Amino acid sequence: MFLSLLKSEQVGRYKDIAWVLFKHGGRELADRFGFGEVVDDEWTDGDQKANAEELADDLEKLGPTFVKFGQVLSSRADLLPMTYLKALSRLQDEVEPFAYDEVERIMVEEFGATPSELYATFDVKPMAAASLGQAHRATLADGQRVVVKVLRPGIRERVQADLDALHQIARWIDEHSEFGRRYHFLATIRQFRRSLMRELDYTREADNLRTLSRNLESFERIVVPAPIDELCSDRVLTMQHMDGSKITDITPEQRTHVDGMKLIDELFHAYLKQVLLDGFFHADPHPGNVLLTREGRVAIIDLGMVGHLDESLQENLLNLLMAISEGRSDDAADLAMSVGDSSEVFDPKAFRAGMREVLSEHREQSVGEMETGHLLMDVCRVAGGTGLRIPAPILLLGKALMNLDQIGRTLAPDFDPNEALRRHTVSIVRTRTMRGLRPGQLFTNLMEMKHFTAGLPRRVDRLLDTLADNDLRFKIDAIDEDQLIAGIQKIANRVTAGLVLAALIVGAAMMMSVETDFTIFGYPGLAVLCFFGAAIGGVILLIDVLWMDTGRNKRGRR
Numbered sequence: 001m002f003l004s005l006l007k008s009e010q011v012g013r014y015k016d017i018a019w020v021l022f023k024h025g026g027r028e029l030a031d032r033f034g035f036g037e038v039v040d041d042e043w044t045d046g047d048q049k050a051n052a053e054e055l056a057d058d059l060e061k062l063g064p065t066f067v068k069f070g071q072v073l074s075s076r077a078d079l080l081p082m083t084y085l086k087a088l089s090r091l092q093d094e095v096e097p098f099a100y101d102e103v104e105r106i107m108v109e110e111f112g113a114t115p116s117e118l119y120a121t122f123d124v125k126p127m128a129a130a131s132l133g134q135a136h137r138a139t140l141a142d143g144q145r146v147v148v149k150v151l152r153p154g155i156r157e158r159v160q161a162d163l164d165a166l167h168q169i170a171r172w173i174d175e176h177s178e179f180g181r182r183y184h185f186l187a188t189i190r191q192f193r194r195s196l197m198r199e200l201d202y203t204r205e206a207d208n209l210r211t212l213s214r215n216l217e218s219f220e221r222i223v224v225p226a227p228i229d230e231l232c233s234d235r236v237l238t239m240q241h242m243d244g245s246k247i248t249d250i251t252p253e254q255r256t257h258v259d260g261m262k263l264i265d266e267l268f269h270a271y272l273k274q275v276l277l278d279g280f281f282h283a284d285p286h287p288g289n290v291l292l293t294r295e296g297r298v299a300i301i302d303l304g305m306v307g308h309l310d311e312s313l314q315e316n317l318l319n320l321l322m323a324i325s326e327g328r329s330d331d332a333a334d335l336a337m338s339v340g341d342s343s344e345v346f347d348p349k350a351f352r353a354g355m356r357e358v359l360s361e362h363r364e365q366s367v368g369e370m371e372t373g374h375l376l377m378d379v380c381r382v383a384g385g386t387g388l389r390i391p392a393p394i395l396l397l398g399k400a401l402m403n404l405d406q407i408g409r410t411l412a413p414d415f416d417p418n419e420a421l422r423r424h425t426v427s428i429v430r431t432r433t434m435r436g437l438r439p440g441q442l443f444t445n446l447m448e449m450k451h452f453t454a455g456l457p458r459r460v461d462r463l464l465d466t467l468a469d470n471d472l473r474f475k476i477d478a479i480d481e482d483q484l485i486a487g488i489q490k491i492a493n494r495v496t497a498g499l500v501l502a503a504l505i506v507g508a509a510m511m512m513s514v515e516t517d518f519t520i521f522g523y524p525g526l527a528v529l530c531f532f533g534a535a536i537g538g539v540i541l542l543i544d545v546l547w548m549d550t551g552r553n554k555r556g557r558r
């Protein structure tokens, strides 16, 4: 057993982690490790909810790395049922704050001065204490209100040790279980390590705030706090204070003061722009990270976790979202398969059937119930269940859109995300075209796909039937070289004759003004002869053209 390979002081921690994973990892793993029957297949909804809450509690007890791990798992619609995703999304990381002495020590180490020397005021009591850091209210010398986030002391070392343990366990699971082969646990942990290590560097979060703020500057109802550069380091982040309440906490009275429909529409548009145009998006827009400011704007905070999409994934995702929102299940399945990575056990037939079922279920929903995020999460669930691995940014996006659906319900219950998706996508495609991002292909895809795909299944069906009957024939019209050359020669002769006739006419016209004794009908004789010559030649050429071409057309029809 792999536990025997570890140092004795690590064993206790590994055991705790392994136990939680196996306890909730399903019967397959539990059996494999001889823990007995931990999970029963015949769960009722109530059992499942209770187990999901228990998983959230167990992860919380394991500490900050696992609280973050739970938050990441909450986007894995391909791996876990919705009840679990919901329980994990609520995972609280309100933990015990650390002492102000530590804050002071970190400030001195980072900037060589204490908070009272660096800020005009600094609230000793933290406004929030999360697993990775805590936030304090402060003001600058010019009176500007700021929030100062300070990284928890010793957190990097602790997270590193936990990640090492998770890495070992994940590798073991991948090598020894069907579950691991299907879901590539190790790849998930590697990615988790990368994103968590980035979250532990506040200079990155400051960069993310700057980038998002720049990308969203055209949205007048959206605001992103600006970092205060001279008071930022990898362990301290000072940024503009956003004066407002969390969307989840707004009162019905506050709601009447804002145009909820416009706000959510702009927020939705901003998200689509982040994902489909900028390829850089806020990966954690849970309602607690979105504030409604006193001026009636939406503030986006906590840019610790961001998602990146390259251009080709953006394009595929755009087409996938359109196919999903229009209920074109076969197109959506094709697109998902082109972005996904098939495991050895992938079953395309079951995937297509699942997609059809999910999209038809959602088609029956009324406008108010439509949830794009939920829909995308369901697509990921079907993919995971049939062995198709969906890229992490799409999973993150599913969760982000689901959070937006929730924010939408709070701000404007009548908001229709599907309609908004279609409307904003058109403007996004236009901007992509103007920016020169593979415009032709994308635009054609979007605008023509609908009509093209309507007839496509029928055409493909017919083609496949013919192939199956071994009755596919090709008709090839070969070119007769001699005839082609004769034809070209004829064209050349006609063009030359035309040019000579044109020259005669121009020459005749020029001679009209020449004074001469030789006249015909009172006009210069040479000019009149040239005109006649040109007219007779023109008529002959015309007859030749009409005669020959009509004859060829008739032959062609025969």
Ligand SMILES: Nc1ncnc2c1ncn2[C@@H]1O[C@H](COP(=O)(O)OP(=O)(O)OP(=O)(O)O)[C@@H](O)[C@H]1O
Binding pocket: 093, 127, 128, 130, 131, 132, 133, 134, 135, 147, 225, 239, 240, 241, 242, 243, 288, 289, 301, 302, 303, 304
């Ligand atoms: N710019 C800001 N303006 C106003 N309040 C803020 C601002 N930044 C953070 N806060 C408050 O501090 C809390 C913690 O901040 P934030 O979510 O960024 O911390 P975190 O440690 O990254 O949390 P999490 O672990 O949930 O990601 C927020 O929920 C919010 O109440």
